[in-house]
Amino acid sequence: MMPGGRTQARAAWLFLTPALIFIGVFFFLPVIAGLALSLTNFDIYAIGHPENVQFAGLANYRAMVHTDLFWTALENTLYFAFVGAPLSVLVALGAALLVNSRLTRWPAFFRTAYFAPFVTTLVAVAVVWKYLYHPRYGLLDAGLAALGVHPVDWLGDPRWAMPAIILVAVWRSFGYNMLIFIAGLQRIPAELYEAAELDGAGSWARLRHVTLPQLAPTFLFVGVITAIGFFQLFAEPYVMTGGGPLKSTLSMVLYMYEEGFRWWRLGSAAAIAFSLFVLVLAITLIQLRLERERTS
Amino acid sequence: MRVPPAWPLVLLAACHSSTAVTLDFWGLGREGEVVAQLVPEFERENPGVRVRVQQIPWTAAHEKLLTAYVGRSTPDVAQLGNTWVPEFVALGALLPLDSAIARSRVVHPADYFTGIWATNVVDRAVYGVPWYVDTRILFYRRDLLAQAGFAAPPRSWAEWLRAMAALKARDGPHRWPIYVPTNEWQPIVTLALQAGSPILKDTAQYGAFTDPPFRRAFDFYADLYTRGYAPRVGITEVGNIYQEFARGTYAMWITGPWNIGEFRRRLPPNQQKIWATAPMPGPEGAASGVGLAGGSSLVVYRASRHQAEAWKLVEYLSRVDLEERFYRLSGDLPARRDAWRDPVLAADAAARAFYEQLERVVPTPPVPEWELIATRIFDYGEQAIRGGVPRDTALARLEREVNQILARRRWLLARNAARAAAPAGGGR
Numbered sequence: 001m002m003p004g005g006r007t008q009a010r011a012a013w014l015f016l017t018p019a020l021i022f023i024g025v026f027f028f029l030p031v032i033a034g035l036a037l038s039l040t041n042f043d044i045y046a047i048g049h050p051e052n053v054q055f056a057g058l059a060n061y062r063a064m065v066h067t068d069l070f071w072t073a074l075e076n077t078l079y080f081a082f083v084g085a086p087l088s089v090l091v092a093l094g095a096a097l098l099v100n101s102r103l104t105r106w107p108a109f110f111r112t113a114y115f116a117p118f119v120t121t122l123v124a125v126a127v128v129w130k131y132l133y134h135p136r137y138g139l140l141d142a143g144l145a146a147l148g149v150h151p152v153d154w155l156g157d158p159r160w161a162m163p164a165i166i167l168v169a170v171w172r173s174f175g176y177n178m179l180i181f182i183a184g185l186q187r188i189p190a191e192l193y194e195a196a197e198l199d200g201a202g203s204w205a206r207l208r209h210v211t212l213p214q215l216a217p218t219f220l221f222v223g224v225i226t227a228i229g230f231f232q233l234f235a236e237p238y239v240m241t242g243g244g245p246l247k248s249t250l251s252m253v254l255y256m257y258e259e260g261f262r263w264w265r266l267g268s269a270a271a272i273a274f275s276l277f278v279l280v281l282a283i284t285l286i287q288l289r290l291e292r293e294r295t296s
Numbered sequence: 297m298r299v300p301p302a303w304p305l306v307l308l309a310a311c312h313s314s315t316a317v318t319l320d321f322w323g324l325g326r327e328g329e330v331v332a333q334l335v336p337e338f339e340r341e342n343p344g345v346r347v348r349v350q351q352i353p354w355t356a357a358h359e360k361l362l363t364a365y366v367g368r369s370t371p372d373v374a375q376l377g378n379t380w381v382p383e384f385v386a387l388g389a390l391l392p393l394d395s396a397i398a399r400s401r402v403v404h405p406a407d408y409f410t411g412i413w414a415t416n417v418v419d420r421a422v423y424g425v426p427w428y429v430d431t432r433i434l435f436y437r438r439d440l441l442a443q444a445g446f447a448a449p450p451r452s453w454a455e456w457l458r459a460m461a462a463l464k465a466r467d468g469p470h471r472w473p474i475y476v477p478t479n480e481w482q483p484i485v486t487l488a489l490q491a492g493s494p495i496l497k498d499t500a501q502y503g504a505f506t507d508p509p510f511r512r513a514f515d516f517y518a519d520l521y522t523r524g525y526a527p528r529v530g531i532t533e534v535g536n537i538y539q540e541f542a543r544g545t546y547a548m549w550i551t552g553p554w555n556i557g558e559f560r561r562r563l564p565p566n567q568q569k570i571w572a573t574a575p576m577p578g579p580e581g582a583a584s585g586v587g588l589a590g591g592s593s594l595v596v597y598r599a600s601r602h603q604a605e606a607w608k609l610v611e612y613l614s615r616v617d618l619e620e621r622f623y624r625l626s627g628d629l630p631a632r633r634d635a636w637r638d639p640v641l642a643a644d645a646a647a648r649a650f651y652e653q654l655e656r657v658v659p660t661p662p663v664p665e666w667e668l669i670a671t672r673i674f675d676y677g678e679q680a681i682r683g684g685v686p687r688d689t690a691l692a693r694l695e696r697e698v699n700q701i702l703a704r705r706r707w708l709l710a711r712n713a714a715r716a717a718a719p720a721g722g723g724r
Contacts, residue, residue: 041704043704044362044383044386044387044664044665045386045664045704045708047362047365047366047387048365048386048387048388048389049388052708063700066700067697067700068693068697069675136536156529156530158682244479244530245479245530245682246678246679246682246683247675261359261362261363262358262359263667263668264362
């Protein structure tokens with residue numbers, strides 16, 4: 001047994017090595033370099049003159065927490081993630097239940113239609129939505145006007161810009177979550193429903209006491225993936241609003257991008273990146289902890 | 297062995313002429329398109345030199361130029377927004393042009409608008425040749441101003457305020473005397489320069505935003521909104537500004553030279569006689585009505601392997617006849633006074649006000665951080681006029697953040713001063 005096991009282990013390492021090397025070189029190394037960068041004052045003066053780079057300790061982090069824009073970006077990102085991610089999961093669950101229902105005709109068509117936004121280029125999507133939101137020529141305001149509602153300048157009004165961005169993000173992302181929910185739904189044994197039905201459970205009771213508990217692992221996966229995705233909001237505001245109006249759609253990643261690639265303050269940008277990393281890590285750990293408490 | 301991807305092209309070029317030199321020129325936005333039409337003649341005049349023009353959209357230009365420098369793939373010659381020159385000088389990306397200019401029979405510094413030329417000078421060395429100019433002035437509806445009792449455009453701030461008050465009294469709540477986009481830094485910086493603010497003080501090491509001159513300009517600017525003279529909207533929030541101007545929604549607008557062409561194209565023919573341009577009013581009358589020294593310069597990159605040919609291209613594009621042709625193709629105003637003798641330009645009444653303004657333009661502080669600082673100025677300005685933040689608080693926050701941005705510059709200046717002092721002290 002032993003020699004065979006060792007050969008197997010060696011074979012496993014052999015197969016894993018290329019992947020590990022790739023992950024090491026293209027993921028862990030840059031992450032470590034990024035962390036190191038966040039402790040320096042690398043900026044425009046350092047690009048042409050490397051001798052101008054200095055170890056700065058936590059100065060970037062200190063400056064970051066004293067910058068209004070950082071808090072604005074953090075606030076916007078939390079708003080976006082805490083409203084958008086649950087909304088996306090709920091819409092996905094609803095769509096999955098509908099598509100998976102025995103009463104639905106052409107489920108394959110709806111599956112594809114709901115999934116399509118997810119595989120469409122984000123920039124193209126954002127440009128089309130920009131037209132839909134246009135206060136003068138946009139379809140959305142034309143619809144509101146037909147209902148007698150005063151048109152809203154969706155992307156120009158600081159109060160409405162973020163909800164408008166959330167709508168786009170939810171619309172784009174729920175298709176993927178829906179597919180995972182459908183897979184989860186189809187895994188639930190039919191006997192459970194039959195047994196519940198025999199016990200006299202109506203459709204609502206079956207949803208609450210059979211479907212949802214059975215979907216719990218799927219929920220966890222979808223929740224974590226969606227939260228991570230939503231914390232990295234970038235392309236929608238980059239294309240649609242540029243972070244405005246009044247910085248109401250400036251996200252952490254957009255702020256980091258501007259610091260890093262617009263102003264070339266790479267030390268400061270790396271610090272923002274790590275604060276986002278810590279934030280996402282914390283949220284993920286909380287989610288995992290909640291799940292563990294629920295199951296035990 | 298690594299084969300360069302352009303291998304077949306290199307071979308082809310080598311067959312064509314053994315001394316062929318290919319220059320890369322990066323043009324920004326519309327200028328990048330137009331320059332492609334001027335290049336063939338240069339190639340005819342300089343056999344063996346070919347120019348590859350690459351067009352870069354303005355919105356991505358700053359990032360792209362920086363990334364190119366970091367990636368060591370800079371062009372030979374490029375068009376650079378003149379407020380960016382100090383930044384690229386700090387990088388060490390640009391070739392000083394003093395000796396080339398001293399020898400040149402084409403580029404005569406005295407022929408250029410003084411304020412515009414100054415934007416290309418960093419620490420007494422010249423790094424760019426002005427190509428075309430840009431400044432902000434007043435576009436106004438002559439008929440609306442006349443109805444309000446003003447036959448001529450305002451020349452001083454006091455007169456300007458009276459005109460706006462009169463217009464507001466006539467117009468009511470849905471029309472505005474002036475349109476000043478809340479998300480542009482140019483209007484507020486222009487007003488501050490007029491009021492005598494250096495924007496940055498102590499050799500540009502600290503912000504001067506809480507000092508009286510800036511405060512005076514900021515009050516004037518913010519009052520435009522609080523008194524209802526200007527609507528609180530950004531440039532992207534007005535559907536069709538030309539239509540609104542034609543309707544009389546706005547009687548005045550602070551904007552740049554590209555709008556001369558736009559007004560002619562987009563305003564109906566029967567309204568062409570009722571709009572006009574005027575230099576910026578000044579706090580103490582016309583002479584104090586300075587403007588911003590904007591525009592684009594032509595620069596040669598230090599990394600270019602064909603610097604002699606690159607300079608020839610800069611010289612070619614700077615020729616008076618080429619500046620005139622460039623103006624006719626693009627509508628961009630020439631940087632040389634001689635080119636303003638062009639009959640089309642000389643007869644253009646709307647452009648005259650720009651000429652007058654260009655004789656009174658002031659450069660923005662020549663620091664690499666300027667673009668970032670300018671962005672912050674309108675961020676905090678917008679907070680005060682749209683976000684309900686008190687003016688004192690907004691300006692104090694602006695100053696604190698700008699001082700933080702400039703910390704690195706202070707450190708470098710102090711270090712360089714210490715280094716300069718060291719040999720003298722340690723010489724014994």
